[in-house]
């Protein structure tokens with residue numbers, strides 16, 4: 001009886017290992033194929049990636065709540081979509097992000113670090129050369 005139980009235990013363990021094997025191999029395959037292919041988006045700036053993650057839901061399309069609020073605020077005198085603005089200054093972007101504006105939430109340093117915020121601010125202010 002004892003021997004039988006032990007054997008059964010081994011069988012269960014063996015089938016568990018077999019079942020796990022293909023899963024264990026999958027990440028290796030994925031890694032190998034991504035090594036072979038060049039990065040999909042080599043030219044996208046780091047700031048744009050951060051913007052896409054934290055800001056684009058509200059700011060990237062005209063329908064976004066951020067764009068809609070800015071359309072109401074500026075009545076078309078400035079583009080409603082942040083990425084089309086040429087008048088933004090890095091410090092203003094940082095202020096808006098750390099403190100929030102109207103119903104735009106503020107973002108903590110644990111969400112967007114100071115370094116990342118500098119990248120987003122630079123991304124939204126392509127005219128960096130001008131005096132702030």
Ligand code: HEC
Pocket residue numbers: 051054055056057058059065066067069070073082088092093096097101102103104105107112120
């Ligand atoms: C939940 C939606 C939401 C998210 C997410 C969001 N915003 Fe906003 N944002 C708004 C709204 C709404 C306003 C406009 C408030 C107002 O003045 O009426 C705004 C305003 C701004 C302004 C001020 C523009 C101006 O001319 O006054 C800046 C700059 C800005 N957002 C940057 C960002 C950045 C950078 C991020 C990402 C880190 C971000 N926002 C994420 C909703 C959002």
